Amino acid sequence: MSEDATLILGDKQYRFPIREGAEGERAIDIQDLRARTGYITLDPGYGNTGSCESAITFIDGEQGILRYRGIPIEQFEQAPNFVEVAWLLIFGHLPSEDEYRVFSHDLTVCANLDESMKHHFEGFPRSAPPMAILSAMINALSCFHPDFFELDDQAQFRMAAAGLISKVRTIAAYAYRHSIGQPYMYPDPALRYVPNFLHMMFSQPYAEHICEPMVRDAINLVLLLHADHEQNCSTSTVRMVGSSQANLFASCAAGVCALWGPLHGGANVAVLEMLDQIHQGQISPEDYVRMAKDKDSKVRLMGFGHRVYKNFDPRAKMLASVAEKLLPTLGVKDPLLDIARKLEEIALEDPYFVERKLYPNVDFYSGIIMRAVGIPTNMFTVMFSIGRLPGWIAHWWEQAQTMGNKIARPRQIYTGPTQTDHVPRDERPDRL
Ligand code: SDX
DSSP states (O other), X not given: OOSEEEEEETTEEEEEEEEEOTTSOEEEOOTTHHHHHSOXXXXXXXXXXXXXXXXXXXXXXXXXXXXXXXXXXXXXXXXXXXXXXXXXXXXXXXXXXXXXXXXXXXXXXXXXXXXXXXXXXXXXXXXXXXXXXXXXXXXXXXXXXXXXXXXXXXXXXXXXXXXXHHHHHHHHHHHHHHXXXXXXXXXXXXXXXXXXXXXXXXXXXXXXXXXXXXXXXXHHHHHHHTSOOSSOHHHHHHHHHHTTTOOHHHHHHHHHHHHTSTTTTTHHHHHHHHHHHHHTTSSOHHHHHHHHHOGGGOOXXXXXXXXXXXXXXXXXXXXHHHHHHHHHXXXXXXXXXXXXXXXXXHHHTOHHHHHTTXXXXXXXXXXXXXXXXXXXXXXXXHHHHHHHHHHHHHHHHHHHTSTTOOOOOOOOOOOSOOSOOOOOGGGSOOOO
């Protein structure tokens, strides 16, 4: 295969190098396109544009493959450990016994928030969207850790990463407790990552929440399956913000805001609302699918479709399996699971979805699992954020370590008015 691509513009030819990734994916390197040709490319939504080189996560959308640092996600299913996967994504290898022990210790000692941060929660209305609180409080965290503004050495970065990954649980739990008017529960140093989070969410001063092993494993798996997904909208946002050398906290707070949207992480909430709407008898699964196919309805089958996966999202398969096992074991009979299965069955046989290669994605079953363990719907995207945080941190650090990293600054095709003159207000046409 030619080692470069030829672009013909008028009577001129330009050659651009072809770059090949570790898994054979190819890119035309156009870093000097404008300087040499005066042209830019146009790719709204960046569906055809590589923004960087990365060694963290590999996705093959056609094959439905997802690997963290080369390890297929299916291999984490037997003994799901979110903390291990967080280390793997951030530092590039599975932690040794000592690395895991030290990292776990760092997570334990970093779990508390500065006591004065509690006043911030009191300033939010109880009805405040938890994602608004989460992004605000992650940014507020940086005010208490000015030492994390400049992360030059690995040890300092490791403490900042541990602090963020640990405290995000505390912030999420406190946001929930504030919303229901219940006292904040301090993190318990005797508990591991997920049981400690559920303790802060559900324990009472008079009654300790006990995390069943099957729930611990299910939530570990939910979190690790959300941990990274290469250059998705929120991770690209973290990289974009970090490219200006903004600090880790500010970059991750921006990631929370991007994830919030219903086309992205907010879809897990929209899926539950869709399933509940069907369950309430307001519409049948068949009619909902019919509406989702009708462009004029502005309705989409939430939890279906993906910019990259044009095959099953492997995470959806694993989460569907977790839901099928966990609910009966917990003695939970959730009609929404049956409705989800029915919608999947209808859609996967419908030419509209088949032709567009629309399959269930990570958001289609995750909410049913979280609902079964008592996590309220408005906290689902917060759970996605807790899961995705290690991926954001890993990409922020990978970019910060890249020699010659430049500030992200896309160009545009301008379509506004050509040069015109300013008009004094008393000479302007009447308009209201
Ligand atoms: C996540 O990028 C990531 O990796 C994201 C993520 C991660 O881990 O970070 O995987 C997490 O965000 C998963 C996606 C969650 N969002 C949803 O479930 C919302 C519903 N899905 C869609 O809005 C949509 O599928 C997207 C946003 C996910 C992908 O949109 P694309 O790739 O831009 O596809 P598109 O909008 O161009 O649609 C292509 C066609 C269109 O029809 P035509 O114009 O060709 O006739 O497919 C149709 C769309 O109307 N379509 C859908 C549909 N998704 C796409 N029709 C009905 N229901 C849907 N869900």
